[in-house]
């Protein structure tokens with residue numbers, strides 16, 4: 001069981017003839033085998049700097065990073081590369097290497113004195129490409145791959161390096177949604193089945209809240225860590241990411257648009273009982289999206305935070321009317337599509 005520990009670590013950059021630029025201070029953090037941890041925080045808060053420091057690529061300004069009680073910054077490059085692999089974003093590779101050759105680079109800590117790869121190395125390379133569903137790319141020149149395809153190859157290279165710890169810096173940024181989900185799930189499986197420690201910096205907040213075991217949430221001068229449920233319940237996601245334009249809904253786990261003036265407070269009360277929805281899922285979906293749209297338009301004001309919408313349904317659960325009520329004024333609408341309804345509500349209530 002491998003454990004990475006941080007003691008009173010200060011990250012940052014030395015600057016010539018100037019005081020060092022301090023980025024973050026992390027009194028105490030740790031990672032254990034099998035943990036899948038997401039490192040999140042606003043732009044420029046210090047995620048990449050922290051990853052580079054943990055991997056030994058950047059000297060700490062002070063404090064220590066230990067792997068099984070050994071100081072990372074005192075290890076030789078070969079020793080470190082047997083413990084930690086690091087997937088960077090947007091790596092451009094010189095030369096005309098095939099995907100397979102790039103993945104083989106991950107085997108360099110194990111390749112013998114004569115630089116000859118063994119059968120085991122080849123097997124590891126093929127397995128790693130297979131793990132990220134990229135075997136079909138193996139003979140392609142990596143510089144001809146799409147950003148997403150290249151990123152998969154870089155993850156395969158880290159797998160081929162066969163280290164107990166893998167760091168990834170925004171490695172899903174160029175992938176489309178199905179591929180991002182696939183990579184997140186794949187990384188989680190690797191953490192679980194192969195008992196590897198994975199620390200991944202990402203801006204995919206909604207996804208990592210569902211998949212990660214723990215979050216390291218970087219804030220100005222501190223790191224909050226915990227399981228996603230606890231961090232959400234403590235409102236930490238809101239504290240870090242809320243702005244005038246977007247707000248995090250702790251129940252749905254989704255960021256919602258705010259009106260640009262943030263005139264509204266939270267939403268709309270829908271007076272339709274859940275039972276009425278049975279058999280009318282289409283209606284439920286429409287109400288949900290109408291709700292979102294009304295919020296983004298700023299239809300609910302701070303001093304009068306509620307619009308009540310009551311849906312009148314026929315016996316067969318077909319929608320008959322929308323009753324919309326705000327400050328005592330009530331309007332009744334026949335069935336309209338959501339956008340028409342939205343503009344009518346906005347006009348009638350002068351919002």
Ligand SMILES: Nc1ncnc2c1ncn2[C@@H]1O[C@H](COP(=O)(O)OP(=O)(O)OP(=O)(O)O)[C@@H](O)[C@H]1O
Pocket residue numbers: 013021023041042043044045046047048049050
């Ligand atoms: N080589 C460097 N020398 C000096 N300062 C740097 C250097 N690299 C980064 N910084 C600064 O360190 C701070 C943290 O940068 P870092 O790249 O770690 O943030 P980040 O959280 O990864 O951001 P993003 O989400 O935008 O990728 C920023 O203020 C950045 O300008």
